[in-house]
Amino acid sequence: MKPIRLTALLADIDSGAVTPQASIAAAREAIDASDEALGAFVRLAPETSLAAALAATGPLRGVPFGVKDIFDTADMATEYGSPLYAGHRPWADAALVAMARRQGATILGKTATTEFAHMRPAATRNPHDLAHTPGGSSSGSAAAVAAGMVAGAFGSQTAGSVIRPAAFCGVAGYKPSFRLLPTVGMKTYAWSLDTAGLFAVGVADVALLTALLTGRNLAVAAVPLGSLRIGLYRSAVDAALTPEMREALATAARLLESAGAVLTDLAEPAALAEAREAQRVVQDFEGALALGHEHRTHRDGLSPALGAALDAGAATTPDAYDAARRRARHGRKAATALFDTVDALLVPSALGAAPRSLETTGDPVMNRLWTLTGNPCVNVPGLTTAAGMPLGVTIVTRFGRDREALAIAAHLEALLDNSPIAKATGPV
Amino acid sequence: MKPIRLTALLADIDSGAVTPQASIAAAREAIDASDEALGAFVRLAPETSLAAALAATGPLRGVPFGVKDIFDTADMATEYGSPLYAGHRPWADAALVAMARRQGATILGKTATTEFAHMRPAATRNPHDLAHTPGGSSSGSAAAVAAGMVAGAFGSQTAGSVIRPAAFCGVAGYKPSFRLLPTVGMKTYAWSLDTAGLFAVGVADVALLTALLTGRNLAVAAVPLGSLRIGLYRSAVDAALTPEMREALATAARLLESAGAVLTDLAEPAALAEAREAQRVVQDFEGALALGHEHRTHRDGLSPALGAALDAGAATTPDAYDAARRRARHGRKAATALFDTVDALLVPSALGAAPRSLETTGDPVMNRLWTLTGNPCVNVPGLTTAAGMPLGVTIVTRFGRDREALAIAAHLEALLDNSPIAKATGPV
Numbered sequence: 001m002k003p004i005r006l007t008a009l010l011a012d013i014d015s016g017a018v019t020p021q022a023s024i025a026a027a028r029e030a031i032d033a034s035d036e037a038l039g040a041f042v043r044l045a046p047e048t049s050l051a052a053a054l055a056a057t058g059p060l061r062g063v064p065f066g067v068k069d070i071f072d073t074a075d076m077a078t079e080y081g082s083p084l085y086a087g088h089r090p091w092a093d094a095a096l097v098a099m100a101r102r103q104g105a106t107i108l109g110k111t112a113t114t115e116f117a118h119m120r121p122a123a124t125r126n127p128h129d130l131a132h133t134p135g136g137s138s139s140g141s142a143a144a145v146a147a148g149m150v151a152g153a154f155g156s157q158t159a160g161s162v163i164r165p166a167a168f169c170g171v172a173g174y175k176p177s178f179r180l181l182p183t184v185g186m187k188t189y190a191w192s193l194d195t196a197g198l199f200a201v202g203v204a205d206v207a208l209l210t211a212l213l214t215g216r217n218l219a220v221a222a223v224p225l226g227s228l229r230i231g232l233y234r235s236a237v238d239a240a241l242t243p244e245m246r247e248a249l250a251t252a253a254r255l256l257e258s259a260g261a262v263l264t265d266l267a268e269p270a271a272l273a274e275a276r277e278a279q280r281v282v283q284d285f286e287g288a289l290a291l292g293h294e295h296r297t298h299r300d301g302l303s304p305a306l307g308a309a310l311d312a313g314a315a316t317t318p319d320a321y322d323a324a325r326r327r328a329r330h331g332r333k334a335a336t337a338l339f340d341t342v343d344a345l346l347v348p349s350a351l352g353a354a355p356r357s358l359e360t361t362g363d364p365v366m367n368r369l370w371t372l373t374g375n376p377c378v379n380v381p382g383l384t385t386a387a388g389m390p391l392g393v394t395i396v397t398r399f400g401r402d403r404e405a406l407a408i409a410a411h412l413e414a415l416l417d418n419s420p421i422a423k424a425t426g427p428v
Numbered sequence: 429m430k431p432i433r434l435t436a437l438l439a440d441i442d443s444g445a446v447t448p449q450a451s452i453a454a455a456r457e458a459i460d461a462s463d464e465a466l467g468a469f470v471r472l473a474p475e476t477s478l479a480a481a482l483a484a485t486g487p488l489r490g491v492p493f494g495v496k497d498i499f500d501t502a503d504m505a506t507e508y509g510s511p512l513y514a515g516h517r518p519w520a521d522a523a524l525v526a527m528a529r530r531q532g533a534t535i536l537g538k539t540a541t542t543e544f545a546h547m548r549p550a551a552t553r554n555p556h557d558l559a560h561t562p563g564g565s566s567s568g569s570a571a572a573v574a575a576g577m578v579a580g581a582f583g584s585q586t587a588g589s590v591i592r593p594a595a596f597c598g599v600a601g602y603k604p605s606f607r608l609l610p611t612v613g614m615k616t617y618a619w620s621l622d623t624a625g626l627f628a629v630g631v632a633d634v635a636l637l638t639a640l641l642t643g644r645n646l647a648v649a650a651v652p653l654g655s656l657r658i659g660l661y662r663s664a665v666d667a668a669l670t671p672e673m674r675e676a677l678a679t680a681a682r683l684l685e686s687a688g689a690v691l692t693d694l695a696e697p698a699a700l701a702e703a704r705e706a707q708r709v710v711q712d713f714e715g716a717l718a719l720g721h722e723h724r725t726h727r728d729g730l731s732p733a734l735g736a737a738l739d740a741g742a743a744t745t746p747d748a749y750d751a752a753r754r755r756a757r758h759g760r761k762a763a764t765a766l767f768d769t770v771d772a773l774l775v776p777s778a779l780g781a782a783p784r785s786l787e788t789t790g791d792p793v794m795n796r797l798w799t800l801t802g803n804p805c806v807n808v809p810g811l812t813t814a815a816g817m818p819l820g821v822t823i824v825t826r827f828g829r830d831r832e833a834l835a836i837a838a839h840l841e842a843l844l845d846n847s848p849i850a851k852a853t854g855p856v
Binding site: 192215286290294318 | 520
């Protein structure tokens, strides 16, 4: 199960070393060989769709791709991780799915999501150790990329659903600036928070993928680290970090510093601590409206945790919601102000490595704030625990500075890759 | 076809003068009697849904309601005004539809929309003169309220699709602050612009309706006009206003002034003229992505005008879109700054009265800017042309000041109602 690097695959297809047909056939074999154990996919595309994709043109022709089952697909059922939607077949592809098809990507199937991208775990396991969660809610997308089944995949993040599974599975995860990627045709949980994101093996891969999908210039140029100021962001929620995550952060910081970057400790401003708390209120209130039909008429078909979250949202007053939105607005301003003194922040992608459990997808506490503020975040893979489980760190930049986030993350990834102290182990 | 005033209807139901059953029966009779000629509805609700609504509780019990066929309904097909979606049956109600049902409203059916809320006219006619357009894209909702078939209806506005049909049909139309009402389950055209809105007979009715749906305090209190500063907003696009609309604006201004308000001329700042132009770029670019599936795989099923708009959007570069978004952001700041010197703006709701044509829904040029800036807008009915066709003027307030917009609009409506010079004629 060798991960499929998009940059390398496209070079191979371009040179003729690999045909698009062979690339897709190999990916399908990887799924056939391993997905019964891994559970990354909930549904595979019909043959007609695969044939149509290979007959199409576009820069992503021959690229095997996965789509979280929270995005609508016209050629496959879309169940949002809920038994309520068993067999549900949308009329149209989600906007991002249509973009991927337009660029020639082959969508091999739908990847597992937690229930409505909330908390109830999907059946997916972590490719690095099947007893561990892959994280959530974009569980299947992160696992499928890590396990060498696809070169890229779509995910979505309302609290921590892209960055956390990317970290747990040891792949690059990119949560773009809020609304850089369209969420049309993605099942809504909270419209002020829901952010479409991407997974690929490395940072350069996820940057190239996004560039090809959107036509934006996101190529990761070499960043002269000597000119960079990196903030080590410190907040009260750091108290729950595992010792291994603290060490991983220190390693990343040390490597950046030895490459010439200037590192500064930044204590969390009060406005951002308040914004993190506001994220929950916004999520609950909007979730109760967005899933109003399911909540009102199919309460029994929801998991207890989701039912309780929607109850909490429905009990939240418009005044409390408006107060949370004001705190969010102040938080966004405070987040922007952070970048007056630094170019990027280095933050943990999660509290630690993936918990050894399939009953939880882990805690999104390290991600909630940056989802609310909408800043671009890139999970950088390459660090591991002593037991070989991936540990992710995140590069955060100013809103709209996605290219910088990707470039700095790619640089850090290269430093980790070349460092003997931080070698990633491959998946099982 | 006497319009159904929500405030009066709820008082009658409350006092027992009208039963919820009788209210709904009367509305159904009005539809039976007139909708063959008017074409406000494209689909009526099944009996089971009507019975369920009348068996429910809630403050809107017995209130006949219409839902633009751009909002998903689980109990009825939802076709978005496009033959592509013939018979399409969504799994879930749109968030607003679920909110209306939760409050006990009886949704009598789906009202006509232009194709995907874009330009191709629906089959609806103007209840004041069947040879005239009712406006669009929320054609059926405005007409159904004007014709006394429902007490309230949902619409949506991406350029001018709530305010313009409300003006053409002589009813109150309310476009709330951007994202005050959820758009989940509403077919997306442009996610930065799409705004859910409401129609009712009078301003107090639309305010009460929104308050009951959202739990927000929007009751229209008496505004002491002596303390109010009203801006007469003047822009280059005013050159296309009809003489009758100029007169209507002058009448509204004179009445406000004689009631004690201070009126000031406000020339459009350059940033807002640029923002109006940017609205088209944002609409086209996002539309091509939001309708990417339809555009890519069902081009032949789109009207020529929509196909051309999506082609234009697909040909727009991300740089051009980003530049338009920057102009939009500057425009929002400039719009907020307007309210440093005035409490509200008085602007035309359209270039004039409804054109005598069923081939066009009229021009949204007077509405584009305020959709982009997201300010609350309320169409005030009560003025007419010499021939008796409605002319609408709009009250605009600062973002988030929806209650003020509704209160000032209600006051102006009352002034018009009591004025011999501006008597509205009833619908035919």
